[in-house]
Amino acid sequence: MQHAKITRTQHPVGHGGFHSGLISTVEGSPDGVRSANERPVTSFSYVYDCGSERSDAFNSEMSLYPAACDGKTDVLFVSHLHADHINGIDRLQAMEPAKTVIVPYLDAVERCFSCFPILSAVRYPVVARLL
Numbered sequence: 001m002q003h004a005k006i007t008r009t010q011h012p013v014g015h016g017g018f019h020s021g022l023i024s025t026v027e028g029s030p031d032g033v034r035s036a037n038e039r040p041v042t043s044f045s046y047v048y049d050c051g052s053e054r055s056d057a058f059n060s061e062m063s064l065y066p067a068a069c070d071g072k073t074d075v076l077f078v079s080h081l082h083a084d085h086i087n088g089i090d091r092l093q094a095m096e097p098a099k100t101v102i103v104p105y106l107d108a109v110e111r112c113f114s115c116f117p118i119l120s121a122v123r124y125p126v127v128a129r130l131l
Helices: 055-068 089-095 108-123 125-130
Strands: 002-010 016-027 039-052 073-077 098-102
Touching: 016 055, 039 055, 039 089, 055 089, 073 089
Parallel strands: 039 073, 073 098
Antiparallel strands: 002 016, 016 039
């Protein structure tokens, strides 16, 4: 008999955000009694935001993530582009790369402003020092 198992974790990373979840379909015993011997049939893992201002707390939680996510990240949701919610994405992608990344909608002006620090550092280093 199959049933769903849902695990959601609010990782204690201090100021920032790092939430993960795993939704599994598991095969139980034919009589419907749940036991420790249940085996996963399928799973879907996700991360909602991935960052923190406290690197020590974030690093500790990130080291535990691969075991909790069934060895994969299906979807990464990014709520907004503040550093304390995104500064761990590069590490997540290096460990368990997300197959799909969903980011907030940015209009043309917001896209220009979000790219400005990168462009100014590459093409206009004097401006980058002023930021």
